[in-house]
Amino acid sequence: VQLQASGGGLVQAGGSLRLSCAASGTIFSIDDMAWYRQAPGKQRELVASITSGGNTNYASSVKGRFTISRDNALNMLKVVYLQMNRLRPEDTAVYYCSAVLTVNRGSNKAGYWGQGTQVTVSS
Numbered sequence: 458v459q460l461q462a463s464g465g466g467l468v469q470a471g472g473s474l475r476l477s478c479a480a481s482g483t484i485f486s487i488d489d490m491a492w493y494r495q496a497p498g499k500q501r502e503l504v505a506s507i508t509s510g511g512n513t514n515y516a517s518s519v520k521g522r523f524t525i526s527r528d529n530a531l532n533m534l535k536v537v538y539l540q541m542n543r544l545r546p547e548d549t550a551v552y553y554c555s556a557v558l559t560v561n562r563g564s565n566k567a568g569y570w571g572q573g574t575q576v577t578v579s580s
Contacts, residue, residue, distance in 0.1 A: 460571030478554030494550035
């Protein structure tokens with residue numbers, strides 16, 4: 458199983474970025490997917506999450522500015538997006554995607570992490 462994140466970059470305050478994370482490999486089903494971020498010297502924090510049914514949850518600091526969504530295509534590629542608008546310098550961090558998934562029918566659920574993607578917001 459691999460989670461491949463992309464879309465980070467450098468943007469001015471007030472700008473927008475869209476992050477993507479694609480899950481691939483041997484996957485029977487995916488439950489929750491989420492985005493976390495970690496700023497230098499700080500702990501990793503949850504930014505937003507989305508269930509397989511589309512229920513979403515956001516950190517208070519990003520509510521109203523960020524939108525999480527996912528593409529439950531019928532093929533084995535599952536993608537989660539994070540649309541980030543009205544970015545602020547304090548949003549600067551490495552952003553990580555995660556997924557709780559089942560590899561095979563009958564196997565236990567397990568959590569997986571993607572590699573981080575850097576988001577830098579200049580003032």
